[in-house]
Amino acid sequence: MNKIRTIDSESFRRTVNRLAHEIVERNIGTDNLVIVGIRTRGEYLARRLARKIEEIEGKSVQVGILDITLYRDDLRGRLDQPQLKSTEILFDITGKVVVLVDDVLFTGRTIRSALNALTDLGRPALIELLVLIDRGHRELPIKADFVGKSIPTSLKQEIKVMMTETDSEDSVYVLDVDEEGKETRA
Amino acid sequence: MKLKSRHLLGLDGMAKEELALILDTAVSFREVLDRPIKKVPPLQGKTVVNLFFESSTRTRISFELAERRLSADVVSFSTAASSVSKGETLKDTARNIEAMKIDMVVIRHAAPGSAHFLTRVVDANIINAGDGAHEHPTQGLLDMYTLREKFGTLEGLRVCIVGDISHSRVARSNIYGLTTMGAKVSVCGPATLIPKDIQQLGVKVYHRLDEVIPEVDALNVLRIQLERQKSGLFPSLREYHRFFGVTKEKVSKASKPITIMHPGPINRDVELSADLADGEHSVILQQVTNGVAIRMAVLYLLGTTN
Numbered sequence: 001m002n003k004i005r006t007i008d009s010e011s012f013r014r015t016v017n018r019l020a021h022e023i024v025e026r027n028i029g030t031d032n033l034v035i036v037g038i039r040t041r042g043e044y045l046a047r048r049l050a051r052k053i054e055e056i057e058g059k060s061v062q063v064g065i066l067d068i069t070l071y072r073d074d075l076r077g078r079l080d081q082p083q084l085k086s087t088e089i090l091f092d093i094t095g096k097v098v099v100l101v102d103d104v105l106f107t108g109r110t111i112r113s114a115l116n117a118l119t120d121l122g123r124p125a126l127i128e129l130l131v132l133i134d135r136g137h138r139e140l141p142i143k144a145d146f147v148g149k150s151i152p153t154s155l156k157q158e159i160k161v162m163m164t165e166t167d168s169e170d171s172v173y174v175l176d177v178d179e180e181g182k183e184t185r186a
Numbered sequence: 187m188k189l190k191s192r193h194l195l196g197l198d199g200m201a202k203e204e205l206a207l208i209l210d211t212a213v214s215f216r217e218v219l220d221r222p223i224k225k226v227p228p229l230q231g232k233t234v235v236n237l238f239f240e241s242s243t244r245t246r247i248s249f250e251l252a253e254r255r256l257s258a259d260v261v262s263f264s265t266a267a268s269s270v271s272k273g274e275t276l277k278d279t280a281r282n283i284e285a286m287k288i289d290m291v292v293i294r295h296a297a298p299g300s301a302h303f304l305t306r307v308v309d310a311n312i313i314n315a316g317d318g319a320h321e322h323p324t325q326g327l328l329d330m331y332t333l334r335e336k337f338g339t340l341e342g343l344r345v346c347i348v349g350d351i352s353h354s355r356v357a358r359s360n361i362y363g364l365t366t367m368g369a370k371v372s373v374c375g376p377a378t379l380i381p382k383d384i385q386q387l388g389v390k391v392y393h394r395l396d397e398v399i400p401e402v403d404a405l406n407v408l409r410i411q412l413e414r415q416k417s418g419l420f421p422s423l424r425e426y427h428r429f430f431g432v433t434k435e436k437v438s439k440a441s442k443p444i445t446i447m448h449p450g451p452i453n454r455d456v457e458l459s460a461d462l463a464d465g466e467h468s469v470i471l472q473q474v475t476n477g478v479a480i481r482m483a484v485l486y487l488l489g490t491t492n
Contacts, residue, residue, distance in 0.1 A: 007311045067214065070226040075490050081188040084486070120223045 007172035020052035039104040044165040064089030071113035105131040108142035137156035196321035197363040212483035229258035235264040252481035326359025328477040340367040351410030404445040433459040
């Protein structure tokens with residue numbers, strides 16, 4: 001199987017740190033700022049970013065978790081049923097600057113769902129999008145404000161983000177897959 | 187993980203994993219109910235018909251709210267205003283409604299097995315909202331949800347269902363669901379209102395409240411049908427209240443507070459004293475709120491699989 005590690009744990013850490021700095025730079029501090037991560041790895045990224053921002057600015061930032069299952073556009077027509085989990089945003093997002101966080105930006109459909117889910121929860125002053133990896137192939141007009149790394153991919157490839165919260169290491173791999181979306185053996 | 191059947195007819199025969207899936211899914215919908223906008227899109231474009239051949243206020247409103255909050259299109263009808271009063275059969279009613287291209291049917295009917303019957307004549311997903319004295323699965327599920335929310339787990343939880351067990355679909359659905367989830371279920375009531383051989387469902391039978399009260403964590407008190415008084419199954423409401431009415435005085439005999447449940451509507455000071463119904467250990471209104479979340483979970487799980 002063709003599997004290339006594009007980001008190792010050291011550069012993973014540096015990337016997250018740089019993104020945290022970019023957030024406070026662009027928003028001139030943390031006033032009115034909240035971070036919302038999309039389950040599952042977006043949540044872990046959001047928490048790491050919040051910790052780093054607290055280190056930089058000395059102020060804590062609220063973190064929320066968004067489950068977008070109910071807003072997916074492919075809910076019907078799937079054979080399996082995605083497991084529904086809870087959205088946990090225990091603060092009012094109305095009037096806030098929301099940094100929406102996900103691990104990989106691909107077609108843009110997840111972000112479309114997330115934007116609908118967020119606007120059902122309130123009316124943020126501004127929503128900014130942060131992704132660890134932008135792999136291209138957008139099917140909707142969506143663009144990230146903060147990007148950890150752009151990795152041009154073909155549709156036969158897959159991006160695998162691993163984070164120590166659920167996986168053995170912090171890393172990003174590019175895998176080759178066949179047409180059915182299964183990993184191929186090289 | 188998904189449900190094995192595309193209908194919800196009863197909790198009898200459902201696997202523990204399926205019941206747990208519904209309860210877990212309902213937790214997510216419970217959160218939706220606390221939002222300023224209590225509406226999510228998964229059933230957009232689906233049409234649900236509520237067929238209520240028996241009067242019901244709370245179950246029908248609860249289902250309607252659940253459907254609307256999932257963005258389904260909803261049509262409701264009840265017998266009084268329908269062509270059933272003109273002598274149409276259930277089969278004809280159902281087939282006519284199906285001809286109007288609907289996706290799901292919620293049915294409440296006095297005849298046991300009516301929901302089952304519908305699955306054979308129409309193609310839609312069928313949800314049983316109470317069929318005679320057979321089952322009322324969403325009520326059973328919402329009772330289980332409420333207990334799990336309160337106690338954290340159903341495993342080993344001691345629950346007694348009090349009242350007219352013979353005529354109660356709520357009792358049956360609770361017994362099936364709770365025993366599958368590992369709870370210890372008992373029933374208590376006059377011998378005339380408890381079916382013979384009910385022990386075979388894995389429940390203990392009591393005929394005295396003072397014997398069961400020290401043994402339980404929760405009492406699920408059933409509504410006594412006032413019209414049952416004329417049937418001779420118990421002498422009078424006053425006597426029923428004296429022996430089987432759940433009162434503060436009787437539950438005070440327990441060493442710790444007992445959680446009080448009731449599927450509603452309550453006959454205050456008949457099967458349950460008003461002070462207990464409104465007291466700090468009552469979860470009756472939580473049951474109602476949780477009912478909407480449970481029905482959303484069931485509609486979502488059945489409505490989004492192929």
